[in-house]
Amino acid sequence: MPTNQTLNHHTMYTKKNLFTTALLLWSLTACNRDPVAPGGIDLSEPRLMTSWGHAEAVLSLATSPDGEHLLTGSADYTARYWDVSSRKEVWRFIGHEGAVIATAVSPDGKTALTGGEDHKICAWNLETGVQEKCFEAHGGGVLDLEFAPDGTRFASASEDGSARIWESSGTLQHTLKAHTDFVESVSFSKDSKQVVTASLDGTALVWEVATGQKRLTYKSHKSEVWDAIFSPTENLIASASADRTIMRWRVRGDTVQALSPISVNWSGWESLDFSKDGQFLIAANSDKSARIFRTSDGVERHKLEGHTGRIWAVAFDPKGRYVATAGGDQTVRLWSVETGKETGQLGHPHSLVTGVAFTPDQKKALIFRLDHALTIWQASNGARSVQLGSGNTGVAHFSSDGNAVLVSGLNDTAVLWDTRNGRKIQTFGQINKFKLAAGAVSPDGSRVAFGETDGTISLYAAASGRLSRRLGKKASPANHVAFSGKGDALAASLSERDAVILEVQSGAIRHKLKGHKANILDIDFSEDGTKVLTGSRDGTAFVWDAQKGTQIAQIKAAHPITIVRFAPNGETFVTVDTFGNAQVWRTSGDEEAKLSMPGITIATFSPDGDHLLTGTMDGIARIWEVDSGNIALELTTLDEKNWVASTATGKVIHNDQLDARPLYWTVGGRIESFSVRQKDMLQTDLLQTVLKP
Template sequence: MAFSPDGQILASASDDRTVKLWDLTTAECVQTLEGHDKCVWSVAFHPTGKTLATSGEDNTIKLWNLETGCCVQTLQGHQHWVKAIAFSPEGERLVSGSFDRTVKLWDLRTGVWMCVMTLLGHTGFVTSVAFNPEGDRVASSSYDQTVKIWDIHTEKCLDTLKGHTNRIWSIAFHPQGRLIASGGDDYAARVWEVSTGQCTKTIQGYRNAIYALALSATGIAHSWQQNLLASGHEDQTIKLWDVNLNALQQLKLGLQPFRVLHGHSNRVFCVAFSPNGQFLASGSADQTIKLWSPHTGKCLNTLHGHGSWVWAVAFSPDNNLLASASHDHTIKIWDVHSGECWQTLQGHPGSVLAIAFNPDGKTLFSSGHEKIVKQWDVETGICLNTWQADSNRVWAIAVSPNGQYVATGGDEQTVKLWDIHTGSCQRVFQGHIGQIVCILFTADGSRMISSSSDRTIKIWHLATGDCLATLDNHQNWVWSLSLSHNDRILLSGSQDETINCWDLTTGECWTTLRPARPYEGTIITEVKGLTEAEMSTLKALGAVEVNSDCSMTVNFR
């Protein structure tokens, strides 16, 4: 988003391929700009307010005359998504940053926007760009965890600022140009002195969303426990919990995972147990899939091959194959025992967000961007059917236990039930007011469960379409669901950093599991020399202060 120079108009970019202009006085959309072929990532107003620049996943930058709403020029040159754009203070130059790892400078002084400079040096995707107030320096940030400062006259990199421990998403110059701020996935905002390259201040935050859950079959993962629960987290870890589903009502809120698996270098978006419980698979934004032994916690194999985030993993019913879905538009089928890629399924025009095997293991279903659901022959890799969904993104997919139906859900906020044999939509389940991000069938096939960005979970009667119950206890998106084999216990993982355990017979939330923060319970009352900002940061990470009356000051999540 970007404000116009006079502060009257707000421009917003969307993955629906449009840019909308909003009147901030009336809150009405006054203009819609259409022309990009794919998602629009960035918008920037020219200093005069008469021109708007936009960029996105079609690898282009477009310049729009805001009086006519027409695209006056399309700038081509980047080889990947253009994530960031910014005008120079006088408006004669435009800088762009791309996932092709380059920064480009475009000049208008010839009368037509032309690329006059390509700056090379980042080893990761470029995520943000900014001009300094004088217009003679450009800063860029990247997945490579650095900020680079460039001289646009000499084309040289003047400094590389290092200190972040994860991807950097945003940068901004101070109005006087002496300082630059950066923020990223390490939940830290850093302030740098431009002249020295020194970090003068770090403001540390913390968040650990739960993106994925998987529950092992009873008694399979460990002989000494009832069930093993795996959770995939934003902090790049997989946590293993010893969960006795028969005694969840007696669980204490302080229950913590007995093992934490480290190895991924970015968020863990998906986890899955093999049906026989011998393997745990995890997929990450680091573009890899890892196979783990649930018994020992050892990483058995790391599968490389995807060119972007891995959104979903699923084991075949016979335990021999693993399917993975990626933001690189492909699905890969892996041999679990050798780690070799057996098939690469291509046909989705956008990111593949969800996959599910048919219970017979012969076919695989997939969904993602571009309103498409596909059915694949696993052995041949041939696409058998393609169905058109109404949602721009189909986030969730599940196959009924009898192999007769496939359920899908996404941005349209409804769940659709499809007949696998005819490809026809049999029923639409309405009630959520946010994106559907996860779907499950109960083992007996009589009910379906969906979770949403609206923070709720809904239980549906498959035959009638009635909503039997709405479970409401999370404070943010409910990304993942896992169900006990007897259909009695439901576990839900959320962006609010909690796992809720539900009794499906009553709809009651029995207990909430919350992973500890890095400094959980650490008393910092007597620690000397801490600034107010540092105290606040430590409290956000779980530290506590003991007051004179022996009460504690705690930052709750």
């Protein structure tokens, strides 16, 4: 299993917790057995789904015992359970705060295990989709999980340098501690009496399950060992390494019988799996391909090519009909074992939401995606989409009236667009990397501000594109800027952990705001201009008096804060952290609500303050009820012509002549075509529940 050292998605946090068996008993761990999933989604009711799949790299794979289903884990913080024949998602498991790196399905097919970079292992009921248990299992990310063939135990491997063996009840049985680096994988022998672990320390170790004692050490690789697995039919182990070899070795008592290595002059091998009969071995290579080898002599049978991103995991169908590969391109590919040809795909790459806004009258919701697509939602007309430029770098900053949006583009440029007609207003060229993040549009759309690398703020006339003036004094780079509600002041964050409030008319610094212990990652002005809000990499958000420059309140989140936004009343605000968790707070520092949906990329309040509009990595915008923390609407743009809005209870509204091919229903783990419930679940006034007519 590949480590987080090679995943840009992951930032790991070391914990100093001391674990005891009692602490890790599942029976003592809080769990959620309610059929209502995060966001108020009732798992027993019809749920509208799309066939898009994961929003980020797929990092892990596990098959059900009959091969009819696949369990996947992703860097989008979710795990998903797929029906292989229909290529559709049956269950979506939300519970980790970070990438889901490890997955396993029990031998009876009733339980799924997921392990993540949040150090946790979660158990899920595959019949109901409900989370049964979730607990902190290691002092580092969980990199691999596997059930014993006899179903009595499971094992986990971790970045904390250990592997652990657990009884099926969840009681910790043994901690296997001998490696000196990350333990990348763990695998049971066919009789469930031994496990083999692979580590970045360059070794693979064999352990006795009953005693937890190390039995032997394998040191023939010349570099990191990414994976080591037992054959399901004999005491043969295959191990894959960054040294470009796959080793095959037999365990005989306390000795090793080495077979000839599979050595190919390509990049390192990362993930392995045996066919159920042990005759074939599939290996993922870092060159975006996988290869199927004959186990007996290491002869290559097929090369599997098609992924546009790195392959992170591979798995054989227990019945030998297909092999599955999980890639950095957000997809799972299915391949014929017999021919090596691709036979299907689970999921399709799609673009995340990078900008959201309401118009002041709450008649429109504006959604902007990374691929430069803008969708405008209205209660009366549904959704209308327009393409604002091209590329895959679109980060949006809306004016407060919603009539203009500033979009970062290619070649160090930013473009100001009129959202009402999709026309380009002005292009701002030769801007540095900070300006792409540090852009803001004045409330009336007449001016555009950019933070500069020298700490000053450049103010441009929107219509002409001419530089009006520079504000502030030279200092460390200005990373984020925000206008006050009247447009007479600007707040800017500096990379030296401080922020400044500037007078737009004179350019003078009104106040310098000091207090954060790490870089400020976002900044916002209250609508009335009396407060400034800063969010920092240190996990704190500060509320400041904009007139006095003094701190009013401070909150502390669990992770670095990347987004901060005031509610219209200036008394509440929302924060979004690096794992995409959104929390609503009062300026007194008290938490009001937490939105239980990972992967949130951006958030803003509705003008009435009753709702939050969020964008996520999955490309869907969601409107939440602030009081309950439940989803009020999910806004899905399928393409330029097709759109659908839905509720947590399955009610929908969509465009006429809808192309519903990406849509379907899940009902208690069953998949139904969209047309089956289309008429019954239609609610024509659905958008009016949030948007004004």
